[in-house]
Amino acid sequence: xxxxxxxxxxxxxxxxxxxxxxxxxxxxxxxxxxxxxxxxxxxxxxxxxxxxxxxxxxxxxxxxxxxxxxxxxxxxxxxxxxxxxxxxxxxxxxxxxxxxxxxxxxxxxxxxxxxxxxxxxxxxxxxxxxxxxxxxxxxxxxxxxxxxxxxxxxxxxxxxxxxxxxxxxxxxxxxxxxxxxxxxxxxxxxxxxxxxxxxxxxxxxxxxxxxxx
Numbered sequence: 001x002x003x004x005x006x007x008x009x010x011x012x013x014x015x016x017x018x019x020x021x022x023x024x025x026x027x028x029x030x031x032x033x034x035x036x037x038x039x040x041x042x043x044x045x046x047x048x049x050x051x052x053x054x055x056x057x058x059x060x061x062x063x064x065x066x067x068x069x070x071x072x073x074x075x076x077x078x079x080x081x082x083x084x085x086x087x088x089x090x091x092x093x094x095x096x097x098x099x100x101x102x103x104x105x106x107x108x109x110x111x112x113x114x115x116x117x118x119x120x121x122x123x124x125x126x127x128x129x130x131x132x133x134x135x136x137x138x139x140x141x142x143x144x145x146x147x148x149x150x151x152x153x154x155x156x157x158x159x160x161x162x163x164x165x166x167x168x169x170x171x172x173x174x175x176x177x178x179x180x181x182x183x184x185x186x187x188x189x190x191x192x193x194x195x196x197x198x199x200x201x202x203x204x205x206x207x208x209x210x211x212x213x
Contacts, residue, residue, distance in 0.1 A: 012024070015073060015074045016070055019053065023046065023053075026045075027046060030046060030075070031078055036082070040081050043071065047068065047071060051064075051067060064084070064085075065085045068083050069085070069088050072088055112143055112167075113146060116139065116142065119142075120139060120172065123139060123168070136172050140160050140161070140181055141182050141187070143160050143163060143164060144157070144184070148184055148187055158175070161174055161177075162175070
């Protein structure tokens with residue numbers, strides 16, 4: 001009896017573990033059948049058992065198609081049976097998906113976000129004047145607040161000016177301006193105060209009428 005014990009480390013790898021080892025053994029048995037007629041009969045029985053193991057998926061579109069695809073996958077694409085659907089290919093399964101690109105033109109300064117770049121592009125199209133100057137300083141102050149949210153430390157205005165100059169391709173230059181940006185402590189206080197206010201408003205607890213047991 002001890003000699004017949006099996007350990008998971010000695011067993012074959014389960015391709016889809018969710019179906020368990022018995023389904024894998026049934027598929028291996030189907031692969032060992034000599035005639036295609038017998039393999040087809042066993043394959044249909046396996047599909048029926050696989051469907052019973054996942055009754056919650058019966059309403060999913062193409063449920064039977066999914067089961068047949070999983071049957072071929074678990075057979076390592078070696079099961080020669082007649083399928084009512086097109087057989088999947090091993091190359092298609094192993095194909096790597098195209099990596100998604102991060103939607104940021106300047107990943108070097110991700111802490112500013114995409115909206116900053118959009119605001120900078122809009123400011124570049126405005127005519128020179130007080131309105132454009134006010135917009136540029138508003139953008140710079142917002143950049144400073146984003147920087148502080150990311151770094152949680154003080155930041156010199158020159159750093160923000162340099163980043164603004166870089167992100168605007170040199171078109172928005174306030175490096176030599178005598179006007180300073182909003183103080184770091186004021187920006188941090190405004191940001192933390194807003195969070196506290198929202199939290200207090202949204203999560204205010206009232207224990208006055210609460211029953212106690």
